[in-house]
Amino acid sequence: MSRKSICLIIVSIVAVIIAAAVVLSIQDGEKKDHPVIVDGLPGYSITGETGLDGNFFISFVYSKNLIMLDGKGNVIWSKHEDLDEGVYAGCWDFKKHVVNGKTYYSYHDQVLGYDKYGIEGYAPGDRVIMDENYNEIRRINFEESDTVYKGHPLDGHDFLLIDLDHYIMSGYIKEVVYNVPGYPQGSSVVYSYLQEVDHGEVVWDFKTIDYPELYSLTVTDAVATANDFGNVQTDAPDYVHFNAMRLDYDGHLVCSYRHLNTIMCLDRTKATDQIIWKLSGKADDFGLSDDQKTSSQHYVTVNGNDITVFDNHNITGETCVRTFSIDDMDMRVDKVTVNRIDGKLSSACGSAQLLYGNTYMLGWGRTENDSVCMCVYDFDADEELIRMTLDNKDNFTYRCVYYE
Numbered sequence: 386m387s388r389k390s391i392c393l394i395i396v397s398i399v400a401v402i403i404a405a406a407v408v409l410s411i412q413d414g415e416k417k418d419h420p421v422i423v424d425g426l427p428g429y430s431i432t433g434e435t436g437l438d439g440n441f442f443i444s445f446v447y448s449k450n451l452i453m454l455d456g457k458g459n460v461i462w463s464k465h466e467d468l469d470e471g472v473y474a475g476c477w478d479f480k481k482h483v484v485n486g487k488t489y490y491s492y493h494d495q496v497l498g499y500d501k502y503g504i505e506g507y508a509p510g511d512r513v514i515m516d517e518n519y520n521e522i523r524r525i526n527f528e529e530s531d532t533v534y535k536g537h538p539l540d541g542h543d544f545l546l547i548d549l550d551h552y553i554m555s556g557y558i559k560e561v562v563y564n565v566p567g568y569p570q571g572s573s574v575v576y577s578y579l580q581e582v583d584h585g586e587v588v589w590d591f592k593t594i595d596y597p598e599l600y601s602l603t604v605t606d607a608v609a610t611a612n613d614f615g616n617v618q619t620d621a622p623d624y625v626h627f628n629a630m631r632l633d634y635d636g637h638l639v640c641s642y643r644h645l646n647t648i649m650c651l652d653r654t655k656a657t658d659q660i661i662w663k664l665s666g667k668a669d670d671f672g673l674s675d676d677q678k679t680s681s682q683h684y685v686t687v688n689g690n691d692i693t694v695f696d697n698h699n700i701t702g703e704t705c706v707r708t709f710s711i712d713d714m715d716m717r718v719d720k721v722t723v724n725r726i727d728g729k730l731s732s733a734c735g736s737a738q739l740l741y742g743n744t745y746m747l748g749w750g751r752t753e754n755d756s757v758c759m760c761v762y763d764f765d766a767d768e769e770l771i772r773m774t775l776d777n778k779d780n781f782t783y784r785c786v787y788y789e
Contacts, residue, residue, distance in 0.1 A: 425465035428776030431458030481788040493541040509538035577627035607681035695737040748785030759785035
């Protein structure tokens with residue numbers, strides 16, 4: 386064999402090896418400049434497009450799928466995990482984090498086998514942190530405290546990454562308590578537990594059962610047994626149902642509690658007397674009228690003095706985006722803005738983000754009257770710019786959010 390032939394063979398082998406490496410790196414999510422479209426994703430269609438430069442992040446309640454789309458609806462990255470037939474588990478709350486100029490991604494991975502306490506909207510599991518190339522670099526659970534053991538599962542609804550070693554987590558805890566008015570014999574409840582960890586140390590936490598005044602604020606707009614403190618119909622009522630949190634500009638934690646119809650602001654500098662204010666619900670501190678209040682809301686964002694909520698509004702079946710312009714010094718609401726699309730009802734989950742002007746990114750969660758799971762909507766023009774429609778509406782999304 387001639388030297389030229391040998392060189393050609395070597396070059397061909399090297400080319401094959403390089404090509405294989407490129408393919409593998411794309412499959413592993415290590416090439417951000419190539420789309421990663423995996424097999425097994427749920428069927429969907431895209432209508433319309435936007436000129437947005439960022440990406441849409443889609444997560445699902447009952448299937449282990451994550452999808453990242455560009456502003457025109459093209460897949461940028463995706464992930465799928467097969468489940469056995471009849472087994473339902475999700476990857477929730479897919480999001481992007483920028484820490485000290487470096488990009489990370491994360492999602493909640495529901496782990497089968499944990500006790501769900503009979504709660505449909507609870508997905509105990511791990512928070513998965515990925516680097517800028519979508520490679521898993523860490524799994525996070527609770528650290529040991531007076532409330533939980535090290536490694537206790539998170540609940541899946543939300544997670545705040547301040548930096549890689551500093552974060553705030555949420556969980557659901559089941560316990561028999563003896564401070565529910567009218568139930569001196571004890572009541573088994575599921576309560577909300579929040580924990581802030583900095584370099585492995587618990588620096589702050591919050592338990593709703595430490596505030597017995599909250600028991601009387603439970604409503605049944607979404608779940609009829611939410612206030613079953615006598616444990617007649619349930620083993621333990623999910624009496625507050627935490628589902629979202631954001632930091633405000635003072636560093637306080639603004640949280641959504643679905644079964645209280647309330648947004649609460651919590652002081653992260655205190656170990657007691659941590660509730661600063663309550664917006665909406667039975668104990669609203671801002672003087673809202675009944676028609677201004679939320680019902681079974683799922684999502685909250687904070688932009689200066691504006692608190693924006695994805696208000697499922699189960700009490701009337703008229704889901705909307707509700708924005709409160711608050712003055713928390715004088716404890717008043719200066720303006721309440723409501724935007725809604727006629728005929729839309731999301732009975733659970735969902736999200737709303739202001740993008741620009743009066744244009745919102747909307748995730749529709751458990752949409753009841755169509756299969757549209759996500760859209761960008763200009764309320765001023767009454768125009769839908771883009772929508773994502775699922776083939777199977779029962780495989781509904783948890784959140785659909787946008788990041789630059």
